[in-house]
Amino acid sequence: MPAPTASHLARPLTWDVFCHVVDNLGDIGVSWRLCADLAARGQTVRLWIDAPDALHWMAPGALEGRIDGVRVLHWTEPLAPDLLTHLVPADVWLETFGCRPPPEAQAHRAGAIAAGGSAPVWINLEYLSAEAYVERSHRLPSLVSSGPMRGVGQWFFYPGFTQATGGLLREADLAARQTRFNAAAWLAAQGLVRTERPRASLFCYEPTSLPTMLQQAGQDHPSDWLVTTGRAAEAVGAAQAQGLDTGRIAVHHLPRLTQRDYDHLLWACDLNFVRGEDSLVRALWAGKPLVWHIYPQHDDAHHAKLEAFLDWLQAPDSLRAFHRIWNGITPAHSVWPGWNMVGSWRPCVLAARARLLAQPDLTSQLLEFVAEKR
Structure with missing residues (x-):
């Protein structure tokens, strides 16, 4: 239309x-x-x-x-x-x-x-x-x-x-901007060097599984984690202050980003942790594997909301399980699924984006x- x-x-x-x-x-x-x-x-x-x-x-x-x-x-x-x-x-x-x-x-x-x-x-x-x-x-x-x-x-x-x-909100020039995007140049503008290591962006509240996930991800192969200003940075900082061993992870704290630059962050990463509504929508347009930290409600009504989203996304079992852990619904000792598993999530996100682009x-x-x- x-x-x-x-x-x-x-x-x-x-x-x-x-x-x-x-x-x-x-x-x-x-x-x-x-x-x-x-x-x-x-x-x-x-x-x-x-x-x-x-x-x-x-x-x-x-x-x-x-x-x-x-x-x-x-x-x-x-x-x-x-x-x-x-x-x-x-x-x-x-x-x-x-x-x-x-x-x-x-x-x-x-x-x-x-x-x-x-x-x-x-x-x-x-x-x-x-x-x-x-x-x-x-x-x-x-x-x-x-x-x-x-x-x-x-x-x-x-x-x-x-x-x-x-x-969903989608600017008329969004696809053209994504096509023109140069990840290496954008990362360099943030003082970061583009490497062959996988990158994750972290925008979240304070998930209880965060320290465990970072520690376990640090035992996977080397990766870069780009942490947004605010509650995500404070949660990571609190974990680091408690002696968190991030192993092979390189943690990079970002300055406040404009809305356009937040889009660029999502496009530059291989995995995006997002929260609330706006960042979820932008992560869907990015077409990369994503994990949604849904806004918690005191009566746990957000549990049904999360499951409805995962159903629409047609999320594979591993992505559903990780969402439940990340949102504190399911406790687990093993949190980080591994970068190989993360890569297997991308087809379902791309298929979801294609459905949205047709609307x-x-x-x-x-x-x-x-x-x-x-």
């Missing part, structure tokens, strides 16, 4: 994208990629975000307004005086992950509607999952039940992995959906 552009609409639209940061910056990652992709397709986007500072390193220039088509608005409580009076009403409201637009914005828009203005196409962009409820719930309508916008319609929009879902991406589907509703 060709990606809808502004030509599919009567005119390019203005989008208000609302992002309330919960933790770990995954919500910012998804929201910014979506905003940038909408802008690249001719839309005008305002990103409302309550903790925008991470964009300084994640998307340089975003806060200064140097990204064409995207304006970042600091979502404060209360909103800055007179902010709303100087904004053109948006055609689309898109709330990410169940956050609600600021109450002042709702009251302001309700007043405009009462004066004869139109309501926005209001979309609730939900969390990513491969579970069956996603297909059942995708594109379902709902009415706002309380507040100044009570009675206004909104729709649930679920990203996902099948034709019956909203798809319309998330931004294309959002544009098409909004055109229908307008």
Whole structure:
């Protein structure tokens, strides 16, 4: 399906994208990629975000307004005086992950509607999952039940992995960028030398099996492990402080990476440990063996979510077993499967990527959906 552009609409639209940061910056990652992709397709986007500072390193220039088509608005409580009076009403409201637009914005828009203005196409962009409820719930309508916008319609929009879902974020130039990518040059820019040793990227929370895995991987043949800043680096540092013997592993701590450079990291590695939603999607596009550290929930609901993903991935038994160990579902003394086993995982990831590439991406589907509703 060709990606809808502004030509599919009567005119390019203005989008208000609302992002309330919960933790770990995954919500910012998804929201910014979506905003940038909408802008690249001719839309005008305002990103409302309550903790925008991470964009300084994640998307340089975003806060200064140097990204064409995207304006970042600091979502404060209360909103800055007179902010709303100087904004053109948006055609689309898109709330990410169940956050609600600021109450002042709702009251302001309700007043405009009462004066004869139109309501926005209001979309609730939900969390990513491969579970069956996603297909059942995708594109379902709902009415706002309380507040100044009570009675206004909104729709649930679920990203996902099948034709019956909203798809995944995928920029139009992604394949071309991957084709042009020079791993040796990128590694050199990070102060690393490209070798014939296998490379792994590590972006995770604090898996209890991490020290054991690194120690056992260090007994395998030599390899390079590229560790991302933040919780992954802290977890590795804590293990090293306890006397972890990494054997043949060379551990490299990376600086904070922009979103583009995080893509490059995934493309440059032979195995990618990822966490949350944004990095999982980017690892699927990379087409390399991947291990997902799913966000843990207190009621263990993430166990079913992980199994649903592994089912969709058509993961071989060894990859399923490693995911369960890595996510603390199954205890094990033997953790690291070996680089030979890791190499056997790539066909299933490539097949999964091919299935995804045959489906319309998330931004294309959002544009098409909004055109229908307008």
